[in-house]
Amino acid sequence: MANQLYPLAMSFTQRHDDTEPFDVPADSALPGWLSSLPRAWRxxxxxxxxxxxxxxxxxxxxxxxxxxxxxxxxxxxxxxxxxxxxxxxxxxxxxxxxxxxxxxxxxxxxxxxxxxxxxxxxxxxxxxxxxxxxxxxxxxxxxxxxxxxxxxxxxxxxxxxxxxxxxxxxxxxxxxxxxxxxxxxxxxxxxxxxxxxxxxxxxxxxxxxxxxxxxxxxxxxxxxxxxxxxxxxxxxxxxxxxxxxxxxxxxxxxxxxxxxxxxxxxxxxxxxxxxxxxxxxxxxxxxxxxxxxxxxxxxxxxxxxxxxxxxxxxxxxxxxxxVPERAPKSIFADHETLPPARAEAVTLPFGMELRRKPEPRKDVWLMRDIRAVLELNGIDPDAAETRAEQ
Missing domain, CATH: 1.10.357.140 (UbiA prenyltransferase)
Incomplete structure (x- = not known):
């Protein structure tokens, strides 16, 4: 029995001897790098x-x-x-x-x-x-x-x-x-x-x-x-x-x-x-x-x-x-690819709709003339509009 165990012990000792080459696993992806490490780290x-x-x-x-x-x-x-x-x-x-x-x-x-x-x-x-x-x-x-x-x-x-x-x-x-x-x-x-x-x-x-x-x-x-x-x-x-x-x-x-x-x-x-x-x-x-x-x-x-x-x-x-996504190109006029304008009304069930409050435009006919008259009389039309809303 001792004679059988002796070669096995010698083989184990030689395998762990620093002077012997290191047995790299066959399926290692980096065998050269692994062999370059200190033996204790491998x-x-x-x-x-x-x-x-x-x-x-x-x-x-x-x-x-x-x-x-x-x-x-x-x-x-x-x-x-x-x-x-x-x-x-x-x-x-x-x-x-x-x-x-x-x-x-x-x-x-x-x-x-x-x-x-x-x-x-x-x-x-x-x-x-x-x-x-x-x-x-x-x-x-x-x-x-x-x-x-x-x-x-x-x-x-x-x-x-x-x-x-x-x-x-x-x-x-x-x-x-x-x-x-x-x-x-x-x-x-x-x-x-x-x-x-x-x-x-x-x-x-x-x-x-x-x-x-x-x-x-x-x-x-x-x-x-x-x-x-x-x-x-x-x-x-x-x-x-x-x-x-x-x-x-x-x-x-x-x-x-x-x-x-x-x-x-x-x-x-x-x-x-x-x-x-x-x-x-x-x-x-x-x-x-x-x-x-x-x-x-x-x-x-x-x-x-x-x-x-x-x-x-x-x-x-x-x-x-x-890379931001570019806007799609079209053969139609520019207004065909513009984003949709803000909807003035939202359709609700049973034929009802919810409308936005229209924003007054200051440059339309009649409104422009009224603002001119107010300014001639020393009244600030913007301030007057603000007081009216309050």
Missing amino acids: PYAMLARLDRPVGIWLLFLPCLIGLAFQRLSSGLFLIDLGWVFLFFVGAVVMRGAGCTWNDITDRDFDAKVARTAARPIPSGAVTLQQAYIFLAAQLATGFLVWLLLPWDAKITALLALPLVAVYPFAKRVTWWPQAWLGLTFNWGVLVGAATASLITGPVYLLYFGLALWTVAYDTIYALQDREDDALIGVRSTARLFGKRAALISFCFHMGAAALIALAGYLNDAGRIGALTALAFLGHGAWQATVLKATNERAALAIFKSNVWAGALIASGFLLSAL
């Missing part, structure tokens, strides 16, 4: 998924979208640059905190899946106690960002914490953990809107539209683990949809595009808002086509491309806030 960077920044962008972009969406009527302000910076810092630390919490709760599941078995907690690179301390440090940094937000945004951000806490357990009780993730990951839309002004009906439409988008892209992401999830009993929409995953994901893209277009219409996003929704839908159609053509082998690359889908929405609303 497990924590992996725990927070800092080497996989796609999740940071997918958490940050909804905040930017919500801010831009509520600036459509007022335009952008210089202070918005500060809000954008805070949103980005908050996205980095809170996404890291969410991933850390997810790894703590899923440590037993991760050990049974080939793609996640090398994560810091199941591999032993980080102890459970160290993971909790790291989680507290990230939450403390997020708290500092929270202190700088407006009051309404503070309250809105706090309401997201239960969603974050419950998410890791959703996959154990429902086939729709992606829907819960959609409600959680896109909460930044409400925070961004509350930072700009207030949360209105169109903002909620936009929020649910982006939640449908998350169901689509996280279903695509979950296709990588569908077989392992089936073996260990983890539920997901990827397993639920089966062979129709690509088609149903595109249906969620269509629903998302419809709600985004409706929200933009109700919030006066204009032509740019409509083109934004169409561009987003086109990107969704491209994802479904490539996913089907590659027999789901390109699932990870397609998932990552959703950063550009979110950037399309954010850029469209930012551009719409910066």
Whole structure:
């Protein structure tokens, strides 16, 4: 037995020796950056998924979208640059905190899946106690960002914490953990809107539209683990949809595009808002086509491309806030495109109407002559009119 354990102990020692090369995960998006970090930092960077920044962008972009969406009527302000910076810092630390919490709760599941078995907690690179301390440090940094937000945004951000806490357990009780993730990951839309002004009906439409988008892209992401999830009993929409995953994901893209277009219409996003929704839908159609053509082998690359889908929405609303909608041109005379004059009467039921009190004009015939006579007699006609009204 001792002879069997000795090679394993030596292997473990060599793997953690600073003189040996670091084993970067095969699916890391930034392997060079991860290897450049001090060895003691690398497990924590992996725990927070800092080497996989796609999740940071997918958490940050909804905040930017919500801010831009509520600036459509007022335009952008210089202070918005500060809000954008805070949103980005908050996205980095809170996404890291969410991933850390997810790894703590899923440590037993991760050990049974080939793609996640090398994560810091199941591999032993980080102890459970160290993971909790790291989680507290990230939450403390997020708290500092929270202190700088407006009051309404503070309250809105706090309401997201239960969603974050419950998410890791959703996959154990429902086939729709992606829907819960959609409600959680896109909460930044409400925070961004509350930072700009207030949360209105169109903002909620936009929020649910982006939640449908998350169901689509996280279903695509979950296709990588569908077989392992089936073996260990983890539920997901990827397993639920089966062979129709690509088609149903595109249906969620269509629903998302419809709600985004409706929200933009109700919030006066204009032509740019409509083109934004169409561009987003086109990107969704491209994802479904490539996913089907590659027999789901390109699932990870397609998932990552959703950063550009979110950037399309954010850029469209930012551009719409910066460029005011021009008045429509017409081949008719100018009076055809002038805004309607103030109505002198309002039609009421049963043939009744409510009329405005007509404003006296001082330059009409007879009134002009009366004013001239009053002025010749040393009477100020304006003062006399004021006394008469009193």
